[in-house]
Amino acid sequence: MGDTLPHPTDKAFWHYVGLMTSASDHEPPAEPPAGLAPTTPPAVSIRGLYKHFGEKIAVAGISLDVPAGSFYGIVGPNGAGKTTMLSMATGLLRPDGGTVAINGLDLWTNLFEVKRTLGILPDGMATFDRLTGTQFVTYAGLLRGMDRATVTARTADLLAALDLRESADKLIVDYSAGMTKKVTLAAALIHAPRVLVLDEPFESVDPVSAAHIREILTEYVRTGGTVIVSSHVMDLVQRMCDHVAVVAGGQILAAGTVDDVRAGRSLEDRFVELVGRSHTAEGLAWLRTS
Ligand SMILES: Nc1ncnc2c1ncn2[C@@H]1O[C@H](COP(=O)(O)OP(=O)(O)OP(=O)(O)O)[C@@H](O)[C@H]1O
Numbered sequence: 267m268g269d270t271l272p273h274p275t276d277k278a279f280w281h282y283v284g285l286m287t288s289a290s291d292h293e294p295p296a297e298p299p300a301g302l303a304p305t306t307p308p309a310v311s312i313r314g315l316y317k318h319f320g321e322k323i324a325v326a327g328i329s330l331d332v333p334a335g336s337f338y339g340i341v342g343p344n345g346a347g348k349t350t351m352l353s354m355a356t357g358l359l360r361p362d363g364g365t366v367a368i369n370g371l372d373l374w375t376n377l378f379e380v381k382r383t384l385g386i387l388p389d390g391m392a393t394f395d396r397l398t399g400t401q402f403v404t405y406a407g408l409l410r411g412m413d414r415a416t417v418t419a420r421t422a423d424l425l426a427a428l429d430l431r432e433s434a435d436k437l438i439v440d441y442s443a444g445m446t447k448k449v450t451l452a453a454a455l456i457h458a459p460r461v462l463v464l465d466e467p468f469e470s471v472d473p474v475s476a477a478h479i480r481e482i483l484t485e486y487v488r489t490g491g492t493v494i495v496s497s498h499v500m501d502l503v504q505r506m507c508d509h510v511a512v513v514a515g516g517q518i519l520a521a522g523t524v525d526d527v528r529a530g531r532s533l534e535d536r537f538v539e540l541v542g543r544s545h546t547a548e549g550l551a552w553l554r555t556s
Pocket of ligand 1: 322
């Protein structure tokens with residue numbers, strides 16, 4: 267497809283993306299016959315996912331359904347198992363046990379087919395930093411089997427939308443942490459995936475860029491995409507997401523709509539209540555300056 271895309275900040279872009287991925291995915295589902303429940307499978311369905319590293323159980327039998335078309339936040343303290351869970355849910359890490367289905371299709375028995383529908387922003391994974399921003403995003407598109415004209419047009423659109431146009435020809439090794447995050451996000455979006463899984467996408471990103479990314483993601487969800495995002499910023503998750511799961515010790519402590527999980531309080535208060543305060547500064551008396 268060699269035609270020019272509308273700008274990603276333009277609603278038409280996301281309509282177009284919907285047409286690119288699968289027309290039917292973004293149309294309102296046909297009414298089911300009377301008396302029958304709708305049959306749309308969850309975008310991501312996790313059952314009994316388990317992973318250990320030596321003695322450490324990182325993910326202890328997690329089950330979770332992410333409804334199609336939802337904006338799903340994953341929150342949890344450091345070391346809770348979020349990255350390990352998301353890596354297994356996206357085919358980056360093989361689980362010791364359990365299953366993952368993406369849009370009803372088993373991930374590990376249909377790995378290549380399923381991966382085509384996923385856009386992934388892994389946390390802390392090495393990237394090809396000897397490429398320029400343009401080369402990296404172009405490479406991601408060509409790797410997905412897209413034709414060069416479409417890749418070129420979309421690369422330019424995405425770099426502009428993520429405020430990277432002026433650094434497009436700079437090597438990624440010379441990017442700041444936030445710029446690297448944004449170029450990796452562009453690479454995750456290039457093939458217009460149905461499901462986006464973003465591990466801490468706002469980390470190191472300045473507030474203006476973060477607001478811009480939020481806008482892009484919100485529009486993506488509005489036009490039928492599903493986003494799963496892990497974050498430590500409760501306020502952001504409360505404002506941006508419609509669903510949330512609280513993970514700690516490799517288990518889900520609470521999951522559902524944001525309003526159900528926070529139960530009338532702020533998500534941050536609810537999070538602290540669920541996870542518990544485990545540290546005090548009492549042992550650091552020597553740090554006091556007065
Ligand atoms: N490759 C690995 N080898 C050994 N232990 C690991 C490995 N990956 C993760 N772990 C351990 O598994 C647990 C869960 O780690 P994980 O990175 O999934 O947590 P997280 O919730 O993403 O944390 P953070 O919020 O700090 O990014 C931690 O105790 C971590 O030390």
